Amino acid sequence: MRRGIISIIILAVILFKLQSTIESRYVYPFPPLTTMKYVEDNPYLELGGLFFGLRSLAADIAWIKTLQYYGGPNEDAIKEEHEHHTNEEEHEGHHHHDLHDNDMTAYRKLYSLCARAVWLDPYFMHVYSIGSAAIGFVQERYDEAALLLKEGVVWNYDPNNVQYWRMNYALAALGYNKVKDYKNTIAILEKMIDPVDSPLILLRVLANTYEKNEDYEKAIKMWRFISYKFPEETEHANKKMSYLDKRISEIK
Amino acid sequence: MNILPIAEYTIMENIRSKIFYILLLFVLIMIGSSLVFSSLAPSTEARVITDIGLACIEMFTLMTGIFAAVNLVLQEIENRTIYLLMTRPLRRWEYIVGRYLGVLVILCFNIVTMLCVLMLLLKVSTNWTLDPMFIWSAITIFFKMIIIIAIAMTASLVFTSSVTAMAFSFLVWVIGHFSSELKLMAEKVQSLLAKGLLYTLYYTVPNFQIFNLKDKLGIPEGMPMDVIALVLLYGITYAVILLVIGSLFFARKEF
Numbered sequence: 001m002r003r004g005i006i007s008i009i010i011l012a013v014i015l016f017k018l019q020s021t022i023e024s025r026y027v028y029p030f031p032p033l034t035t036m037k038y039v040e041d042n043p044y045l046e047l048g049g050l051f052f053g054l055r056s057l058a059a060d061i062a063w064i065k066t067l068q069y070y071g072g073p074n075e076d077a078i079k080e081e082h083e084h085h086t087n088e089e090e091h092e093g094h095h096h097h098d099l100h101d102n103d104m105t106a107y108r109k110l111y112s113l114c115a116r117a118v119w120l121d122p123y124f125m126h127v128y129s130i131g132s133a134a135i136g137f138v139q140e141r142y143d144e145a146a147l148l149l150k151e152g153v154v155w156n157y158d159p160n161n162v163q164y165w166r167m168n169y170a171l172a173a174l175g176y177n178k179v180k181d182y183k184n185t186i187a188i189l190e191k192m193i194d195p196v197d198s199p200l201i202l203l204r205v206l207a208n209t210y211e212k213n214e215d216y217e218k219a220i221k222m223w224r225f226i227s228y229k230f231p232e233e234t235e236h237a238n239k240k241m242s243y244l245d246k247r248i249s250e251i252k
Numbered sequence: 253m254n255i256l257p258i259a260e261y262t263i264m265e266n267i268r269s270k271i272f273y274i275l276l277l278f279v280l281i282m283i284g285s286s287l288v289f290s291s292l293a294p295s296t297e298a299r300v301i302t303d304i305g306l307a308c309i310e311m312f313t314l315m316t317g318i319f320a321a322v323n324l325v326l327q328e329i330e331n332r333t334i335y336l337l338m339t340r341p342l343r344r345w346e347y348i349v350g351r352y353l354g355v356l357v358i359l360c361f362n363i364v365t366m367l368c369v370l371m372l373l374l375k376v377s378t379n380w381t382l383d384p385m386f387i388w389s390a391i392t393i394f395f396k397m398i399i400i401i402a403i404a405m406t407a408s409l410v411f412t413s414s415v416t417a418m419a420f421s422f423l424v425w426v427i428g429h430f431s432s433e434l435k436l437m438a439e440k441v442q443s444l445l446a447k448g449l450l451y452t453l454y455y456t457v458p459n460f461q462i463f464n465l466k467d468k469l470g471i472p473e474g475m476p477m478d479v480i481a482l483v484l485l486y487g488i489t490y491a492v493i494l495l496v497i498g499s500l501f502f503a504r505k506e507f
Contacts, residue, residue, distance in 0.1 A: 022482050
């Protein structure tokens, strides 16, 4: 009994020493609970991630939810359109206006959903690249996109990592795109995007920026590449290519 | 030394209790999730399958481990088969350590099998390449089990109730993962009482977060090898302390 208690005390001292050494060398690699900003009604992902040590998996689920939201109907814009429509009917009679992909009201929750995923796992690169492209280049909410990217740059500072530089390039491209300097936007996007491993949304952004810069031949080339790499995009790419062909013939 | 025969006996007992059916469940979940997630998140497929796989490995091992560790000794006391064992020239601590090692061997086999299935699935369904941190994350899952099994076994000897022991082990598991947050909270809280309570929890409950390499797979710098070595040593020391406490409690029991 006595020997047992003495060995417990000795081992506890060793354990305490070990814990202190680990503590001095170990940096908690995640944002703490107090920095949580975007909480849904049911924060089961945050709680599951924290209490069961499954933050990475929780971030995956949060990201899938984001993709489902962005891939689904644009509820925010539809709701706004409905409210607008009702008000106009009440006051002035019937009136219509089209909803566009880059409507400022579109997918309003996109930033907070991305921010939630990167709060759970700030090293989740796909969220920064795809999320910022969707928020910034497609929805034209540049400040939100820049905020997301800046978060990524802070958490993933590593000059030897190509992903780190891609985030910095994306920030610069967003800045040029905001002031409609498409020539410089293209120059940076071309540096940033590796067609082989880039996600679809970035390739589409590049193709659309070529079009905005009236560089139709390059745009057609990019859409052709997109339709080759992502066969599910063929229909959309074909439409874009025939439209761009028309533009070229108009100019000639 | 009677530890090895006891460990062997524990392994055979676990095999007979069909504990390996959990592996079949794992394979089914993994195949199902890889099919689902390849369509839901096409560009992050490998990451999602890895995360689900490692989480399943951890959770299944945790459940089987706690259940086996808690019931091993208690069932033997309940069935009175322990009386037979105690009549033999067997030290009580040897019995505890033998039982503990037996459960660990079973869990190790489970982890290795599930890991192989996961790697095979990743190789077949994605363009995945093996990262050394992936293997280290599986090793640290095993080291988490080294601690939690010791906790479950000791709790079963202290509380002599399987439900209480399981609930206690599960609670420690949860607090252990929240450990780093506990420290941050303790640093910020004003009340001395709360500060003391949070620090006590932080220093007494094992810090499972430091073993959580599976959540650090995406981090470029990973975790230095010397820190990993210290973490593993921490796990072993913690488990040894618990086994000594468990053995002391067991030594005081009268059969």
